[in-house]
Amino acid sequence: MSMSSLLEQSSRIALAAFLHDLGKFAERARISNNQEAIEANKHLYCPRQKKFADDKNVRFTHVHAAYTGLAMDLIEDYLPDLTGTDFAPFGSWKTKDADDSFINAAAMHHKPTTFLQWIIATADRVASGFDREEFEQYNQAEEGTATGKNHYTARQLTLFEQIHKVDLDKQQFAYRYPLKPLSPDSIFPVSAGNYEHNDKDKAQQEYLALWNGFTQALQKIPQSHRNNWSLWLDHFETVWGVYTHAIPSATAFNVRPDVSLYDHSRVTAALATALWRFHHEKNQTDDNTRKQLSEQAESWDEKKFLLIQGDFFGIQDFIFASSGETSKRAAKLLRGRSFYVSLLTECAALKMLDALDLPATSQVINAAGKFMIVAPNTDQTKAKLQQVQNELDQWFLSHSFGQASVGLAWTETCCNDFRRKAGNQTNERSPYRQLIDKLFAQMEIKKCQRFDLCNSERIIFDGFLDEFEHGECKIDGRSPAKVQKDGEWISKLANDQIDVGSWLVKSNKQRILITREQLREDKKLSTLGLTIFGYAISFTDDESAKGEFGAEARNGNLLRVWDFSLPKSPDQELWNGYARRNINAYVPTASEKDLLEKQWKKYIGIDEELEIGAAKTLNHLACKDRRPHPDKEDRWIGISALSTLKGDVDNLGNIFQSGLGDDASFSKTAALSRQLNNFFTVYLPWLCQREYPDSYTVFAGGDDFFLIGPWLSQIKLANAMRQAFQDYVAHNTGVHFSAGISTTKPGLPINQIGGLAEQALEEAKAHNSKKADKPPKNAVTCFGRTVSWVEFQELLTQRLPRLQSLVEENTLSTGYVYGLLHLIDMAEKVSKKPENALWHSYFAYRTARMLERNKKLNKDQRKDRQDELAEEIASAGIGMHGGNYRVALFCHLYQQRD
DSSP: OOOOOHHHHHHHHHHHTTTTHHHEEEEEEEHOHHHHHHHHHHHHHHOOOETTTSSOOOEEEEEEHHHHHHHHHHGGSSSOOOOOSSTTTOOOOOOSSSSBBBHHHTEEEEEEEOOOHHHHHHHHHHTOOOHHHHHHHHHHHOOTTTTTTOOTTTOOOHHHHTTTSSSGGGGGOOOOOOOOOOOTTTTEEEEEHHOOOOHHHHHHHHHHHHHHHHHHHHTTTGGGTTTHHHHHHHHHHHHHHHHHHHHOOOOOOEEEEOOOOOHHHHHHHHHHHHHHHHHHHTOOSHHHHHHHHHHTGGGSSSEEEEEEEEEEHHHHHHOOOOOOOTTTTTHHHHHHHHHHHHHHHHHHHHHHHHHHTOGGGGEEEEETTTTEEEEEEOOHHHHHHHHHHHHHHHHHHHHHHTTTTEEEEEEEEGGGGOOOOOOTTSSOOOOOHHHHHHHHHHHHHHHTGGGGGGOOOOOOTTTTTGGOTTOOTTTSSSSSHHHHHEEEEOOHHHHHHHHHHHHHHHHOEEEEEESSSSOOTTTOOOSSSEEEEEEEEEEEEEEGGGTHHHHHHTTOOEEEEEEEEOSSSSSSSOSSEEEEEEOOOOOBBOHHHHHHHHTTTTTTTTTTTTOOOOOOOOHHTTTTTTTOSSSSSSEEESSEEEEEEEEEEHHHHHHHHTGGGOOOOOOHHHHHHHHHHHHHHHIIHHHHHOOTTTEEEEEETTTTEEEEEHHHHHHHOOOOOOHHHHTTTTTTTOOOOOEEEEEEESSHHHHHHHHHHHHHHHHHHHHTOOOSSSSSOOEETTTTTEEEHHHHHIIIIIIHHHHHHHHHHOOHHHHHHHHHHHHHHHHTTTTTOOOGGGGGHHHHHHHHHHHHHHOOOOOHHHHHHHHHHHHIIIIIIIHHHGGGGGHHHHHHHHOOOO
């Protein structure tokens, strides 16, 4: 098979656009002291400006453009071959005097003269949201930021701190991102006062260390993948993101350095590719087109782009579908289905890119079942999109029977639609904010038109009944059974999902190969039985680095290699030589400690086996919060139960539509989506590994999460997540999430567990919804009580430990503590029944009687103990929290059950 020539050319445009600001990285690292070469490149690539009108001396601005040329020479050996004479649409790489060489297209973005140079220069401006006048001012500006730093010392601001803030130019922002490779730790902002400095030499050394890491990481991309432009470019985007995610992309024109070099580069690459393809497919690549691009007038009003949105509909129905006769392998099926959602979404995006001959860099948003692709606005594009939608629909109708689907919606846009400013009318929303509103509205319409069945003439389930030779699937109860597994007939999809659930816990199955044709049988490969949208999916280890799949890469059969391995340390860069997809697939596995606990009868009554390295079952997880009995050997106390933790970010649509006001740009939207997703797919799995190892991830990504684990651990995890999220969003009180916690016995069917968690989340989302004087949402529901996160934290970290201490110090009986629940009931109903106000007297009486039984205490000691109990339980507990004090009580009582 052969690779598409159009895809190769599009990939070259994308790479040139991706590298247009390579010089910003290189200059700040001071990679070269060759002044002669630097001066020569300044004359080639940098704009000139006179300080005064009559000044004979000129200075060069945007010196980074000169360093782009220098840096490309340094990394050339690690890139695909750029030296060929046939390098369409560019001229020869080494012929720097050729106007349309690859290097000129990348480095001339501040002083473009040719059509291809203007393609990248235009994309650069559109990505930033500049109009013509604003860009000209930026192009002549000296380096320097609104924070008073230069391009060496400035560190990147966080967008989260700016959300819902007014007069952003007057704000003093307190947080910066550390200049480090992407890792679970480095995605968190730090205090500017303790980090940002004015030491230019120190700042350059920090950049140089990052640059050296980048160039070494580039060499890890398999050499055999360099001849496959689209495959290599996917790898490159990951390594570029790992090392530039915290490098400010703009430090001139007195701007706020709040968009990373990575986010600006990838949006510029996507826009440049679509813009070139639009003109290429219309045969508009002459000097007249160049002139129109440079003048911007009518050219910027022409609808040249197509923004394609994809959304996975019915995620929960897909994951929790269960109406068959068997509940065996529930845990494997659960994690397999969850991962399968991510796989389906990725493959749906790949299907579109493949059909349109676009590289991976054209996909600018990808998180939790949602993605966005930038494509050329041509009739051919729209026809192919409709064809892809039909193929996606047919797959989902055949395998999920309409329960789930991926919907596509597309919007025509022009360059001016991406502008950040509204012009002279200050009360008008910016063009980009209007575009965002339009995108949201179109996807809402698409949700109501799934499968377009009213307009479809196809026979959807033709021959469906003939498929049931072996009856229905014992897992989902509706699909034709095709595969026999452990003596039961199940569907091919269920079989694949169970296999995926098994492979996820294996260290040698942490990479995915996506091919057009199924790879040969190999003991290193585990391949799904079903193709997904025509692609064969295999799980493997890192053997491809040794050349195992080099031939498949060279002949075009190998489309993608994705690494989804979990972080191994808090500060290790997330780069293993392949394109990375941050899919939260953390699964608790058994250790030697678990086997010892089994011998000590912690898991008595559980038939499932435990093997070191194998995934734990839900039954085992339910026992993890039990503790050894203080007095009885081989006995454990505490309930065996699971807590299901489900949540999502509050008011997400509002955050994206208006959170940044008219300062929003395409690059900032892409950055915000990526950064939000990273909390749940980079940090959360690390948090679970490190502190909550028995937390089972059903799904987590984008803006939502769903985890199952030992009942008390999950409650504590919810509080830890909320505190970490506040740190992550720079303590912006306008950005928060709500969560629901449902505690159940482990034998409950998974779909019921999911339903209870969803109900709890809905109750949390309704918190204070009808109270105008209190902030809504930003809450958690636990044990049927909906409380603010502040109160929840106090109940867990102050009231619960204090209650436990008092119980131990005073040998409070379980009956005494249970009796507090009745007093809470009375305290809640005082307004309805005034005699319930006597709960204080009942408390005092019961406490006095209980203390009288302790013969070791004298009268004064009993009085002191009674006052202490009254102050903590009656006042700080019931009096302060009312019915919500049950959260602390239940957390204590459930730990005492024998």
